[in-house]
Amino acid sequence: MGSDRQDRLERFLCAATAFLPNRLSTAEAVCRHHANGVTLVAPEPPSAVVWPETTEEVAHIVRLAGEHAIPLIAFGGGTSLEGHVNAPLGGVSVDLSRMDAVLAVRPDDLDCTVQAGITLERLNAELRATGLFFPVDPGSGLATLGGMASTRASGTTTVRYGSMRDNVISLTAVLASGSIIRTARRARKSAAGYDLTHLLVGAEGTLGIITELTLKLHGVPDTVMCALAGFDSLDGACRASTLAIQAGLAVARIELLDCKQIQCVNAASGLAMAERPTLFVEFHGSAPACRADFETFTEIARDEGGHDLASATSEDERRRLWKARHDALWSVKTMWPGRQVIVTDIAVPLSALAACVSETAADIAASNLIAPIVGHVGDGNFHAIVAVDPDDGDERQRVEAFLQRLVARAHAVDGTATGEHGIGQGKKAYMAAEHGPAIDAMRAIKGALDPLGILNPGKIF
Amino acid sequence: MGSDRQDRLERFLCAATAFLPNRLSTAEAVCRHHANGVTLVAPEPPSAVVWPETTEEVAHIVRLAGEHAIPLIAFGGGTSLEGHVNAPLGGVSVDLSRMDAVLAVRPDDLDCTVQAGITLERLNAELRATGLFFPVDPGSGLATLGGMASTRASGTTTVRYGSMRDNVISLTAVLASGSIIRTARRARKSAAGYDLTHLLVGAEGTLGIITELTLKLHGVPDTVMCALAGFDSLDGACRASTLAIQAGLAVARIELLDCKQIQCVNAASGLAMAERPTLFVEFHGSAPACRADFETFTEIARDEGGHDLASATSEDERRRLWKARHDALWSVKTMWPGRQVIVTDIAVPLSALAACVSETAADIAASNLIAPIVGHVGDGNFHAIVAVDPDDGDERQRVEAFLQRLVARAHAVDGTATGEHGIGQGKKAYMAAEHGPAIDAMRAIKGALDPLGILNPGKIF
Numbered sequence: 001m002g003s004d005r006q007d008r009l010e011r012f013l014c015a016a017t018a019f020l021p022n023r024l025s026t027a028e029a030v031c032r033h034h035a036n037g038v039t040l041v042a043p044e045p046p047s048a049v050v051w052p053e054t055t056e057e058v059a060h061i062v063r064l065a066g067e068h069a070i071p072l073i074a075f076g077g078g079t080s081l082e083g084h085v086n087a088p089l090g091g092v093s094v095d096l097s098r099m100d101a102v103l104a105v106r107p108d109d110l111d112c113t114v115q116a117g118i119t120l121e122r123l124n125a126e127l128r129a130t131g132l133f134f135p136v137d138p139g140s141g142l143a144t145l146g147g148m149a150s151t152r153a154s155g156t157t158t159v160r161y162g163s164m165r166d167n168v169i170s171l172t173a174v175l176a177s178g179s180i181i182r183t184a185r186r187a188r189k190s191a192a193g194y195d196l197t198h199l200l201v202g203a204e205g206t207l208g209i210i211t212e213l214t215l216k217l218h219g220v221p222d223t224v225m226c227a228l229a230g231f232d233s234l235d236g237a238c239r240a241s242t243l244a245i246q247a248g249l250a251v252a253r254i255e256l257l258d259c260k261q262i263q264c265v266n267a268a269s270g271l272a273m274a275e276r277p278t279l280f281v282e283f284h285g286s287a288p289a290c291r292a293d294f295e296t297f298t299e300i301a302r303d304e305g306g307h308d309l310a311s312a313t314s315e316d317e318r319r320r321l322w323k324a325r326h327d328a329l330w331s332v333k334t335m336w337p338g339r340q341v342i343v344t345d346i347a348v349p350l351s352a353l354a355a356c357v358s359e360t361a362a363d364i365a366a367s368n369l370i371a372p373i374v375g376h377v378g379d380g381n382f383h384a385i386v387a388v389d390p391d392d393g394d395e396r397q398r399v400e401a402f403l404q405r406l407v408a409r410a411h412a413v414d415g416t417a418t419g420e421h422g423i424g425q426g427k428k429a430y431m432a433a434e435h436g437p438a439i440d441a442m443r444a445i446k447g448a449l450d451p452l453g454i455l456n457p458g459k460i461f
Numbered sequence: 462m463g464s465d466r467q468d469r470l471e472r473f474l475c476a477a478t479a480f481l482p483n484r485l486s487t488a489e490a491v492c493r494h495h496a497n498g499v500t501l502v503a504p505e506p507p508s509a510v511v512w513p514e515t516t517e518e519v520a521h522i523v524r525l526a527g528e529h530a531i532p533l534i535a536f537g538g539g540t541s542l543e544g545h546v547n548a549p550l551g552g553v554s555v556d557l558s559r560m561d562a563v564l565a566v567r568p569d570d571l572d573c574t575v576q577a578g579i580t581l582e583r584l585n586a587e588l589r590a591t592g593l594f595f596p597v598d599p600g601s602g603l604a605t606l607g608g609m610a611s612t613r614a615s616g617t618t619t620v621r622y623g624s625m626r627d628n629v630i631s632l633t634a635v636l637a638s639g640s641i642i643r644t645a646r647r648a649r650k651s652a653a654g655y656d657l658t659h660l661l662v663g664a665e666g667t668l669g670i671i672t673e674l675t676l677k678l679h680g681v682p683d684t685v686m687c688a689l690a691g692f693d694s695l696d697g698a699c700r701a702s703t704l705a706i707q708a709g710l711a712v713a714r715i716e717l718l719d720c721k722q723i724q725c726v727n728a729a730s731g732l733a734m735a736e737r738p739t740l741f742v743e744f745h746g747s748a749p750a751c752r753a754d755f756e757t758f759t760e761i762a763r764d765e766g767g768h769d770l771a772s773a774t775s776e777d778e779r780r781r782l783w784k785a786r787h788d789a790l791w792s793v794k795t796m797w798p799g800r801q802v803i804v805t806d807i808a809v810p811l812s813a814l815a816a817c818v819s820e821t822a823a824d825i826a827a828s829n830l831i832a833p834i835v836g837h838v839g840d841g842n843f844h845a846i847v848a849v850d851p852d853d854g855d856e857r858q859r860v861e862a863f864l865q866r867l868v869a870r871a872h873a874v875d876g877t878a879t880g881e882h883g884i885g886q887g888k889k890a891y892m893a894a895e896h897g898p899a900i901d902a903m904r905a906i907k908g909a910l911d912p913l914g915i916l917n918p919g920k921i922f
Contacts (some may be wrong), residue, residue, distance in 0.1 A: 184874075380648055441642060
């Protein structure tokens with residue numbers, strides 16, 4: 001670190017400590033905990049961590065950072081998968097975990113307002129008595145709502161309820177200038193000016209630090225029915241999923257696990273599912289509507305080589321299945337404990353899904369990689385969870401080549417390099433191919449709103 | 462017009478005529494037709510109109526405009542209600558009506574790609590054979606998809622299918638630099654970088670000229686059931702609407718017409734509905750689901766003072782009712798032919814709707830104004846269609862004061878000055894009160910993407 005940079009950092013830390021005594025740490029273990037630790041992206045810890053408790057405190061910290069040109073990295077649950085919380089240019093992590101209050105729940109308006117640091121798990125626990133829930137389900141209950149908005153998270157229920165893009169009504173955020181803005185009012189729709197809400201959702205903390213969110217809530221469905229179907233082929237499972245969507249079935253979740261992923265899940269969760277490509281499906285609605293949809297799905301699945309169709313409506317059974325699905329990533333880590341995992345994340349138009357998954361499976365086999373496939377196939381989004389030996393240079397090269405072919409395969413059918421995990425550091429290399437000249441517009445916006453580049457630099461671009 | 466400005470305009474027109482011979486006009490009647498003609502906002506015709514036929518031609522025109530610092534106003538169907546197509550700073554209208562092709566319909570992906578100048582009416586006519594439709598329904602079939610995106614249009618079906626915000630997958634647009642960008646790939650979701658799609662939707666042609674759109678399509682529902690319910694009070698009608706939404710009924714449309722609006726519609730469409738506050742409701746789904754929802758709605762409506770509940774499933778009957786609803790604005794013009802109309806457009810949280818509508822009705826009566834109320838009450842959005850004598854200065858003052866109170870009433874309950882019509886020229890005065898410091902962020906984005914201010918200047922800000 002240059003001495004000027006070190007001086008600036010010290011002046012910043014001095015001012016920030018005076019402002020938030022006992023809520024700033026430079027302890028190495030604390031800083032390490034605030035760097036990326038989940039993927040192959042190397043951890044790059046910040047120089048310090050601060051814990052603001054109000055939007056005004058965040059604004060003050062941002063103004064201090066602007067004065068001293070210090071990078072700030074907003075930190076939620078630390079569950080992101082593309083290195084979003086790393087500090088490649090140094091700087092300070094702004095840990096929002098103390099801003100975890102539910103500020104208002106308005107059942108009549110089907111919305112709520114929360115601070116950014118609340119976790120998904122706690123939000124839904126607090127909503128339980130209202131008969132409402134927040135549907136976006138990225139797989140980790142420890143994700144914070146601010147982080148989920150910043151990475152434009154989605155997950156298993158997006159096919160029915162939408163992603164963070166669709167479920168944020170308004171945001172309070174601190175811009176690089178230190179200005180506190182609210183992006184929209186609480187009306188369900190508005191045509192009043194530029195859509196700053198959607199600009200901040202998915203901006204990964206590079207345009208502002210989200211401190212509060214007003215979110216859409218949904219009524220807990222009368223009936224939840226879960227179905228499992230094993231298939232002869234990946235292709236058949238994908239086609240069944242696509243046909244279910246095209247038929248307009250009210251699927252709330254439709255998830256694919258390939259053979260290898262079923263093996264991992266069986267082992268990790270003590271289940272005994274047949275080792276076949278399997279769809280986990282869930283219907284939400286009235287009991288007759290769920291039954292009708294389950295019957296139509298059964299017909300579609302049989303036509304595509306489905307077996308062993310089983311429905312489960314008991315809460316316990318459903319919880320066990322979805323817990324197993326949510327633990328897919330961890331089941332892979334458990335199966336190959338010495339290896340690191342890289343979670344790929346392409347999304348393609350539905351018509352291209354079956355071919356894309358099949359080609360990817362063939363590529364994994366030909367490349368001699370361990371990479372179970374799991375996917376939100378109702379949205380055309382799937383992950384290969386690549387388990388790689390970090391010390392095996394040859395394998396790492398094969399993985400790199402596989403990743404590039406995978407994204408190229410998505411781009412060739414007008415798909416995206418990332419359906420839900422974001423760019424962070426891990427996907428920066430694909431942005432030019434994905435966006436072409438639109439990147440220049442994104443850079444212009446970044447330059448206009450954060451001319452000093454203090455907000456999460458080194459991400460996205 | 463200053464002579465420098467006149468010189469620049471002449472040089473631009475000379476170059477543009479050479480580029481698009483026979484597709485540029487300076488005829489006064491043509492220019493007048495391209496200015497706003499629907500509301501109290503005075504028409505301000507452009508100096509010329511061009512008709513590009515390709516995105517590349519639009520890009521060339523934009524580059525020429527940049528060279529000569531000439532304002533360009535994108536023109537779709539000319540159906541906007543807030544003066545969006547006026548030329549307050551002079552300049553040239555870019556009429557996209559020749560760019561009206563359907564470029565692709567992909568039933569398997571439930572999407573299509575169209576040029577920006579296609580009208581809603583023609584798009585749905587072209588889709589008829591596919592069993593799919595584009596749901597956003599702003600009330601004029603002559604609106605173009607580019608214009609609808611630019612104003613973030615919504616309408617009668619938004620309560621079920623969302624607005625333009627929710628139904629645009631990707632846009633092709635020409636930026637002020639002349640650069641052609643595509644805002645997103647065709648995957649149903651993506652977390653790859655800033656959301657330029659949503660930034661351009663609702664930007665009213667001030668950040669780019671939309672030339673192509675990829676849109677979500679929806680399956681034509683099996684059953685469509687329409688219901689009418691008259692109420693003793695406006696308050697009861699609003700409460701019934703809100704309760705239907707809160708109960709999770711699958712309403713595809715839920716529209717309020719007050720007594721005065723029913724009188725206008727009866728007169729204009731030769732109907733004989735009871736002169737009561739009336740809800741027009743439509744259910745989409747399977748026949749049993751529609752019937753079940755209709756029954757629940759009947760119970761809700763009766764509890765809130767509803768009478769004369771009638772359902773209509775015949776295509777003819779439904780068409781006649783919805784035609785009457787869509788002609789609400791014209792029915793007011795017909796009833797008071799010497800008057801001009803101003804269509805107000807506030808949207809408020811659902812819990813505030815009933816009080817807000819009732820207070821507005823009382824305000825209209827106390828202000829001695831003619832202003833039938835019609836509203837997309839399922840979204841908390843309603844319009845007072847104020848019929849004003851343009852030559853009566855005292856009445857105009859009362860109207861102005863009423864408009865200000867109306868928006869203040871929306872703002873007081875965290876609502877918006879415009880649910881669906883946009884800012885244009887008509888709502889500029891309310892932007893500061895609505896957005897506070899967020900306006901500065903919007904201005905910064907405008908400055909970064911259009912530093913010369915050539916794209917639709919004088920709108921929004």
